[in-house]
Amino acid sequence: MAPHKIVLRFTSSTSDQPIIYHLVKDYDLVVNILKAQINPHLEGTLVLDLRGEKYEEGIEYLRNQGISVHPLTQEVVRNNDRCTSCGACTGHCPAGALAMERPSMEVQFDSDKCVVCLQCLKVCPVGAMEVRI
Numbered sequence: 001m002a003p004h005k006i007v008l009r010f011t012s013s014t015s016d017q018p019i020i021y022h023l024v025k026d027y028d029l030v031v032n033i034l035k036a037q038i039n040p041h042l043e044g045t046l047v048l049d050l051r052g053e054k055y056e057e058g059i060e061y062l063r064n065q066g067i068s069v070h071p072l073t074q075e076v077v078r079n080n081d082r083c084t085s086c087g088a089c090t091g092h093c094p095a096g097a098l099a100m101e102r103p104s105m106e107v108q109f110d111s112d113k114c115v116v117c118l119q120c121l122k123v124c125p126v127g128a129m130e131v132r133i
């Protein structure tokens with residue numbers, strides 16, 4: 001069975017649950033963690049490759065725990081022609097994918113770190129961050 005790439009989003013009340021343990025032990029799923037991030041308020045995002053016969057049951061288990069589950073069908077890209085390196089996005093990126101480089105003071109975007117949380121799209125004043133489906 002082909003792996004499913006999914007994004008899990010946790011609130012502070014759900015981030016301490018041993019979900020990987022249960023997905024493997026109770027649902028016999030193969031789990032590959034592609035990206036993980038948690039902020040100081042214990043809210044987090046996990047990007048997984050998940051495969052196995054009991055995939056649907058595993059997803060239902062996650063949702064029953066109050067975890068939001070979405071397929072990873074999109075990626076975030078930056079339109080470098082629009083970006084003014086204002087820095088507004090850097091404090092909102094939970095994964096450290098957007099960071100001010102010194103001493104040039106240019107904002108760098110590392111797409112490998114991006115967990116597709118979409119926060120930067122909300123705060124960029126010039127719409128430089130875009131979703132590619």
Ligand code: SF4
Pocket residue numbers: 076092093094095096097098113114115116117118119120121129
């Ligand atoms: S979507 Fe934007 S804010 Fe979220 S991780 Fe990616 S670059 Fe950072």
Ligand code: SF4
Pocket residue numbers: 078082083084085086087088089090098107123124125126127128129
């Ligand atoms: S908020 Fe927008 S314009 Fe400002 S640094 Fe980030 S991507 Fe560039």
